[in-house]
Amino acid sequence: MISHGTEKSLTGLRKSWFVCQTNAREERRAKYFLEEKGFEVYLPMMEAQRLGGSRPTLVQRPLFRSYLFVRFNEDREIPYVRWTQGVRKILPDNIRPVGVDDQLVEAIRALANREGVIRKRALKKRDRVRILSGPFKELMGIFEEWTSDRGRIRILLQCVSCQARLELHHTLVEKVA
DSSP states (O other), X not given: OEETTEEEOTTSOEEEEEEEEESTTOHHHHHHHHHHTTOEEEOOEEEEEEOOTTSOEEEEXXXXXXXXEXXXXXXXXXXXXXXXXXXXXXXXXXXXXXXXXXXXXHHHHHTSOTTSEEOOOOOXXXXXXXXXXXXXXXXXXXXXXXXXXXXXXXXXXXXXXXXXXXXXXXGGEEEOO
16 A cells, blocks of 8 residues: 555555665665665666777666665664665655655656666657756757766757756656657
């Protein structure tokens, strides 16, 4: 039974998703040890190009460096998560962390392919796009270019009296027919 970012387990305890910050480049290590303790962990991965050598190669990297999602019962399981190898802290860094809505985690999961990897979308120069979230939500723009191997794009926003360039992650836009 899912309700507003929480799930009631068989033991009657409510479990919510939380964001955990990991030590630098230890996302996979933290994921491994959290799963060993029986926690549900989601580490979104993306496909990126590694530049160097004779030609670029495709690699898988965490979508959010040094962050992952963990589902647990806040009242009883915080110490077990907080003191796991590779975990730096639970966000926000205060006495009572704030849970993340299930819909956010599911929206990120929906971007992934069958292997669980988020790939860059096939956007071409001058494609019309709509921004899906953030302060510019629902504004329309024109795709200009990929700006990094980390999935950032540049779009040209059509404002009332001017045009503005904006850089954001490709998962925050959708192509419009």
